[in-house]
Amino acid sequence: MKKIVSIILAVFVMFGINGCSNNTKTESKTQINVENSDKQSLHYPVTITTYNYAKQPVKVTFEKSPERVVAVYQNSIETLLALGLGDKIIAASGLDHDVKDEYKNAFSKLKYYEKAPTKEEVIGLQPDFILSWYSLFGAKRLGDVDFWHERGIKTYMSQNSGVIKPNTLQNEYDDILNMGKIFNVEDKANEIVNTMKQEIEKSKEFVKGKEKVKTVILEVEKDGVYRIYGEDSIGGDIAKEVGADLVAKSNGKIGNEDLIKLNPDVIFTVYYGKEIDRDSALKSIQENPALSSVSAIKKKRVNPIMLSEVYSSGIRTLDGIKTISKGLYPELYGNN
Structure with missing residues (x-):
């Protein structure tokens, strides 16, 4: 009888120890996920100032990083590629020059429209963010930003594309830094801008x-x-x-x-x-x-x-x- 009890106790102890070990591993994994989630949640929400077609400032708040981006014109496309965000771009258009050599591989994976997509095409793409020049948001093209904001689609106009006068270096710096904030890649955005400032100096x-x-x-x-x-x-x-x-x-x-x-x-x-x-x-x-x-x-x-x-x-x-x-x-x- 003593032998049987000893065996049962040994089995119980063995399962008890393993159960504790599994719980410990689960708690550890859960803790890591929570930490990663906290890093994201500490960054957002982010509020950025952009503009409407009347050139009035508009506040846009991002609760998380955009995942489905329509990027039109050279600076829009290349800035996102430089920030390592090519996988976020679902449609690109409007290049005056070939993209820079260092981004050609990433660009080759994008869906590129020789002619900028129409309003109807953009609606069908279901983006959550549109990045472009002032001119794209005219009535005959995509329409003013309110149309998109009412549908939960954020927008951003490049400041030197006809929105603000005078055009300045600082506006370009700010656009890049704003993309860093919107997509939570501020370190990379700061590095790009600082390199420009060093060249000026x-x-x-x-x-x-x-x-x-x-x-x-x-x-x-x-x-x-x-x-x-x-x-x-x-x-x-x-x-x-x-x-x-x-x-x-x-x-x-x-x-x-x-x-x-x-x-x-x-x-x-x-x-x-x-x-x-x-x-x-x-x-x-x-x-x-x-x-x-x-x-x-x-x-x-x-x-x-x-x-x-x-x-x-x-x-x-x-x-x-x-x-x-x-x-x-x-x-x-x-x-x-």
Whole structure:
């Protein structure tokens, strides 16, 4: 009898010990999940200021990271890819240039629309977030943001896409940082913005005590007519920040005679898509006999610059800073 009791007690003890062990493991796993959940819940809700089509500020609150994003135009797509959020994009459209090489693999996995999806197509995609330029939310396109907000779909307009004047570097920084907040990737967003600021500081330090370089940023509209990117543009803001003398200060149009009078030492000519390719943007300045007396042409200091580096530039703001700094101060960058 004693032997039987001993066996029963041994079995009971064995199952009791294992039961405690399993409970301990379950509690441990539950605790880890709760900790991860807490990290997310501590970040959200996040409230961001965006705009409606009347250019009025609108507060949008995110309870969690968006999962189904429609991203239209260069900066929208590339900013999300740079932040490692390609898996969130369900539809992309509106590129003026191929995406940067480092994002091509991630971009190849996206559904890309050659023409921006219609309002009906976007509704069918069931997004929870739309990221784009001001122009996309016009009545003839996706419609104003209220339509989407009433359906639980958040929106964000790039600030330099026609919403806020003047266009500034700070607006680009803020857009990237806002994406960091919305998607809970603030460390990466801060890293991108800080790299841009460091590039600005590098040029600022280099030009201390030196004579300012006279420069113009323009886009060739037709022979002898140029659209100026002045102080109120991103390109103009970059040029000022890195110490250049932006001699064409106001946005608007000028002709050959005006450009000759300004006589810049350096010209940046904007190109984009199929409308103005890189070569034609250069040739229309360099090979224009009416401009042969201009200092920048005589010294062969005419530089092509992408539209996406000087308009609603997103992560290409860094490229814009480098392009303008290299054009102004080639000795700063050596042979790079």
